[in-house]
Amino acid sequence: MSSISPQEIKQEFLKSKMGIAGITILAILVATSIITIIAIPLETFQQWNNPENWISYPKVATPVWVNFFMTEKIPEHMILESPNIETNSQGTISLTSHQFGLIFEYDDFPNDFIYEFSAEYQDSPLLQMSVIRPDGIKLELLSTSLPFSSSKTIHSERIFSTDSTIKKNLSLQSEIFTFDLNELSSEDIVFSKTKTNESLKGKYIFLIDMYSVNSQAQIIESKLIIGGKAFGLMGTDELRRDLAIGLLWGTPLALFIGLVVAFASVTMGLLYGVYAGFKGKKTDETMMRFNDVIYALPVLPFLIILSVTISNSIFVMVGFLMVFGWVGIAKVARSMSLQIKTRGYVDAASMMGQKDSKIILKHILPQLLPYAFASIAISVPAAITTEAGLSFLGLGDPSFPTWGQILYDANTFGAAARGLWWWIMPPGVMIAITGLAFVFIGNALDVIVNPKLKR
């Protein structure tokens, strides 16, 4: 092994296409992580397992961009939160009106629509819901009075399109439609053409009017959800979670796991191996026997037992991965240090009475640094896939949305059987891309460190 200066390594590295590709992917991943950490509030990630947080999202919706390739457009999920508010009072009667405008350009009916509101009122105001369709027809949906209260109160409610009164109101207006409404659900009627039961495209306005007598009533929160079958960049899963957020949070987590494990185990292995090789004799023998013992332990069964019996916290897991990661590197580092030890300058240094620790740190370790970097890069993918594998078996840390965890959920809910490709593909692709970046870097470094491979 000849010594290479860092300058040469850098030059050689920049010459290799593979190395540059690896660095580029890595840079993109790091940028993604940083953007994720800054842009996505930490709560979303803590709320990952809280179903309450995802309630207004659709179930197993495809990514929105799928529509781009489809001739029949899939309805997108719409969450409308900022209505046009008008207030009007005539004498004793006051009216608050919330209007939601939406453009519906899809070839299928939405899944449902939900109006979610909370109102502050006294007595019992009247709530009316109606929709103005693109063809100008106004359909009355609902007319209901809110529960009576003698003092000022806040009432929250969700009105679902499956509500039987909505259906009843619609069938009262059945003369508008030329076909039989009996078997159809409300959203299939509201968004339907009058002649045939096909979706009617154009601008819809949902009107929510609240009438109150003698007192001021207010709608504090008001949200209209048009339940679609497509949502977000990456779609959603069975538990309505936005997969884009899970995938984004997975990036810094995977990089953290991979880099920490790789860095720590390479450092440990390097120090261990170099020390054993440098000391030689009995020390070397015993240290290498111990190394053999760890080397011969079956890693995956052990990781599984450890995660079941001790803890499945992600940090503990990182520790376990380190314990098994350093062994191979120690072997190579030992044989390298055996070679370097015989060089003249090491002898000279020890003759001059330098301390062992100084010789190791100053004269031997720097020689191994290129190899160390190559091994760090090569160990990262292994750490990431092992963690993903454990998570996939359901032994991971459920409080963190790692890619393996997402795939575990996908497998539990039978995503493959149901054809939910957007739940299976992206996490695996992310694992592979991250692995690939480090393998590229590692291989490029490896070629520099072991010139034999270059030809």
Added chain:
Amino acid sequence: MKRYVATRIVTMFGVLMITLLITVALVGSNMDTILTQGIVFQVRSEITEDPTIAESFSSVNEFEIFVQNQIDHRIKILGLDEPWYSPQRIGLTMYKILLLDFGRATFLTSDAGSSDVKDIIFEKLPRTILLFTTATIIISIIGIFLGALSASKIGSIIDRITSSFAIISSSFPVWWIGMLMIFLFAFTWQIFPARATPDIPSSDPGYIGALLYHMTLPLITIVMIGFGSWAYLVRNFMVGIMQEDFIMAKKTIGISQKKIVYSHALKNAAAPIITILALSLSGSLGGAIITEAVFDWPGMGRLYFEAITVMDLPVIIGSTYILTVFFLVSIFIADLLYGYFDPRVRTGQ
């Protein structure tokens, strides 16, 4: 050579003992709790089955004391009154395990209905060996030829494709590709079954055929992911050897490139190749846990996974032991083979 083999055997046995000790230590306390609960349950149910015992006591207190005495008595017989880490108990446990006496499974049973851990394991083991050994053999054959081919034509299209395929395939987790394969070939195009467990009983004459049919999809997946890195490894060994002086000498004599690659260089690469073959055979057994869980292949890996899910401790201990033994034996064989093919190793120490 003898000394070399002897030290290897001693190390191996030591590792086996340490693995066992760690496993027992990790699950020992849980095991005791489960066993004690089992005894309590057993005593209570015996008393409810036989009303005369309960009738023979005048007060509730007396009855409770009797029950407690019964429980204590049985705990003492089983030696559970001493903690699991007491030397006798650990010694006994490990001695039993060494003799393959793993006791009875708590929940799991073999397909034939036996709850003896040994029966369960020896029913599943051949299937794992069938799948993974077949896969490893196919992988190594493809890998060696592809590797030799690309080493003989460095920089050619074949070499580049092999190398890039190796690098790309090595960063995909096998189980994820497995999920995709199930998605594509079991549900989108219904060619292969999604679950790899044959649905006919093992006594049926068509069982082996069904097993092989169910094996196809996992086999294809494992081979697909595995052969690239094999080819790449073989290629790199060969490239190293092709630069040695004796190959140069053969080239100058005028022996054809083909003959050099396939007979001289490949022979010299045999030592590391065979070592890796042995190691990957054993490594595949460990990796089997996830792969079998994905494909639902009824082997050791899935058994291990099921045992972990329901915390069936005797099965966990037994499987870990068997997996470790296999792993160690193959490391041992790899070592011996390496020493055989490369005499420098033996004399070095």
